[in-house]
Amino acid sequence: SQQGEEDPQALSIQEGENATMNCSYKTSINNLQWYRQNSGRGLVHLILIRSNEREKHSGRLRVTLDTSKKSSSLLITASRAADTASYFCATDAGNNDMRFGAGTRLTVKP
Amino acid sequence: EAQVTQNPRYLITVTGKKLTVTCSQNMNHEYMSWYRQDPGLGLRQIYYSMNVEVTDKGDVPEGYKVSRKEKRNFPLILESPSPNQTSLYFCASTGTTPYEQYFGPGTRLTVT
Numbered sequence: 001s002q003q004g005e006e007d008p009q010a011l012s013i014q015e016g017e018n019a020t021m022n023c024s025y026k027t028s029i030n031n032l033q034w035y036r037q038n039s040g041r042g043l044v045h046l047i048l049i050r051s052n053e054r055e056k057h058s059g060r061l062r063v064t065l066d067t068s069k070k071s072s073s074l075l076i077t078a079s080r081a082a083d084t085a086s087y088f089c090a091t092d093a094g095n096n097d098m099r100f101g102a103g104t105r106l107t108v109k110p
Numbered sequence: 111e112a113q114v115t116q117n118p119r120y121l122i123t124v125t126g127k128k129l130t131v132t133c134s135q136n137m138n139h140e141y142m143s144w145y146r147q148d149p150g151l152g153l154r155q156i157y158y159s160m161n162v163e164v165t166d167k168g169d170v171p172e173g174y175k176v177s178r179k180e181k182r183n184f185p186l187i188l189e190s191p192s193p194n195q196t197s198l199y200f201c202a203s204t205g206t207t208p209y210e211q212y213f214g215p216g217t218r219l220t221v222t
């Protein structure tokens with residue numbers, strides 16, 4: 001069954017704007033990961049945040065984690081047309097029990 | 111180059127005709143898994159393997175089999191495919207730390 005639920009399901013922005021996607025989950029986790037998927041292709045790992053971390057950065061990506069609210073957000077700053085893709089959060093409850101959400105479809109218009 | 115490969119990439123078959131989708135990784139990862147992706151449902155885990163000769167069911171194992179005779183290979187077997195198994199399938203392998211998954215390019219299967 002799905003663990004993560006992304007919000008919104010779809011997001012359309014102009015190039016240069018920031019994009020924020022949210023993920024909520026139900027059970028305790030060891031870490032939470034964000035992945036990107038270009039249409040019909042394999043997922044690519046973006047960033048991992050452990051349960052004892054609150055914020056993490058990687059280039060234009062910023063991830064936050066609030067374990068009390070069981071939620072995470074992914075912020076992409078200064079978006080580019082090439083950022084157009086689907087973004088998934090995945091929760092790892094331990095023993096590599098990974099659960100993915102249905103994803104947020106991001107469209108960045110040039 | 112570290113990678114996960116899957117074959118075939120595209121497959122159209124008929125109901126009941128046994129098929130195998132191969133998966134291979136060159137990163138010496140112990141953990142491998144299979145997912146199917148369907149619109150609106152995200153990725154659902156079919157089977158996973160913690161190591162050679164150790165496999166376990168994921169969320170949607172019905173109609174599928176796997177084997178793990180070697181560390182690098184983890185084939186997915188559909189003994190008698192049915193149209194509800196039409197989907198996009200991904201194989202993935204996972205390192206020990208920090209547990210990020212490496213995904214294959216996907217296999218688009220259509221069962222008529």
